[in-house]
Amino acid sequence: MPDIIVPTVTPFTPEGKVDLEKLKEHVTHLVRKGVDVIFLNGTTGMGPALSPEEKLAVLKSVYDVTNRVIFQVGGLNLYDVVKLARESKDFDIVGVASYPPYYFPRMREDWVLRYFRDLCAASPHPVYLYNYPLATGFDVSPALAKEIGCLKGVKDTTQDLAHPLSLKRVLPDLKVYTGADTLVLPSMASGLDGVVSALGNYAPELLLRVRNLVNDGKLREAVEVQQVIAELIDLSRKYGSLAANYVLVRELQGHDVGVPRPPVYPVVDEARLRSELEPLKRRVESLK
Template identity: 30%
Template sequence: MTVGQSAQHGPRWPGTVELNPIIATVTPFTRDHAVDTGALREYLGFLHRAGVPALFVNGTTGEFASLTVAERKKTLEHTRDQWPGHLIAHVGASAYGDAIDLLDHAHHHADAVAAIAPYFFAGPPDNGLHDYFGMLLARTELPMLLYNFPRHTQTPISPALLGTLAAEYPMLAGIKDSGGALDVTRAFTSTGLAVFSGSDSVATRVRELGVQGIVSGGGNPVPELPVRIAAALRTADEDAAARWQAVFDECRTLRHDSGLSDISFVKAALAERIPGFPVGVRSPLVTASDAESADIRTHLRHKVLPRILEGLQ
């Protein structure tokens, strides 16, 4: 969900409204594993019709680590061509030169950027991370989020580092926290910057946690749910928010119980909402089998979508 007020130190996010959801997009592939721009267009239209106002492109859900720099640029360009709303481009990379290249490119196509800690270099000292992020923050012309996902990078971003960078670099707007530890999420809020949780489970708790909202990958096949939760929170309808969160939690449980990676599950589920949507993922991820896809789609069709499309029973 996007911030609707200025962070204490960072810049205001352009064109955003408090509590609106951010969807972390997937990257559809053709049968020969190229980026499928036709499927991307249909998918973006689906998200727009569901009322999603903001996207996080080329993030973990988008399989950015399996994309070349050229493919990440192509995906961003096609998304910008088709997307009328707010667009955050993830530009983080293990190689500093690649991150700079992606950042410079994003200046022409995005409203804001985000950068994950460099991966493979597990556990670098904070002063090394300070130098890395400082080089990006000194160069960016767009508001920037740091992206904390230590399960994948093995490099946590500390609240202390975020605060230090905030005092030095005015283009640092906040952080996307996918670490999963709510005490750390709360500590990030003490910096005065915008904080976005990567967990769908806290969609109704954003005010309690003091965060601006969530960035949802799991919401891709059911984007109406984070949109309706946000709308209920804005009107202080806590009962409605809780009911929609319960449906969202059911989707999270189905995703967890499937045994698939989150990305493989989300793509299989999207095929129920978008006819012909390609479910393939790039290695080392494994695409859902036909049987697994059928089970996911059947559950959505009979147990989840009726409540989304017709109202809670």
């Protein structure tokens, strides 16, 4: 059965400090809802805006709740990345993950290859690739992933289902997850290993519903759920997904996850967002 993995938001205080208590409350809630694995310090969790010390503090806090964790350690300083991976040795977790080096243009493939092999050599846990070409400017091809040779899995955040399917075809033993909420149903129905879904922060019930319907062969009903997922994603993007996530968790799950950290700023017109969400809330409730 496909895994449901949630890249959790990272709660911050209005002063910009990581709110570890709110994080623990949120992860506890997700685990109780039936989420399989928690993905830490990803894009949704504002990982690039966290210091190495904060990333490790996030892991320590969440580990009090669950060890079903993928610990994202990627960054532009390989020494920090390797240090974080090594510091995870005291935690019995699913694995560590990293995106390729970003920002620097025209990254050579052999540099990316060495980056991941260095990470694999240092990590006490299986290593997962976080492939997000839109954010990093570099797309790890199936051929390069195969050449890296030490990966356990891939979170593939692309909008084209052919991309993760090609990874699965070239590397059938690799755990391949889509990171695109718009592809939840096709990913589960096409034999991929699951989804890493930001929507899971505020509507994990919909992910579970799709999985159950696919498992039961009820694809027509699953399409209806995917349509609601798509509408929620469109709404979140309208207000800035990274900020809207915090509001949507509060509105749909009923608990506070703080605010984002600049350069991501809180939603300006929150009342309007809540108003537009209202009809969708009723549809979400009817699909649980």
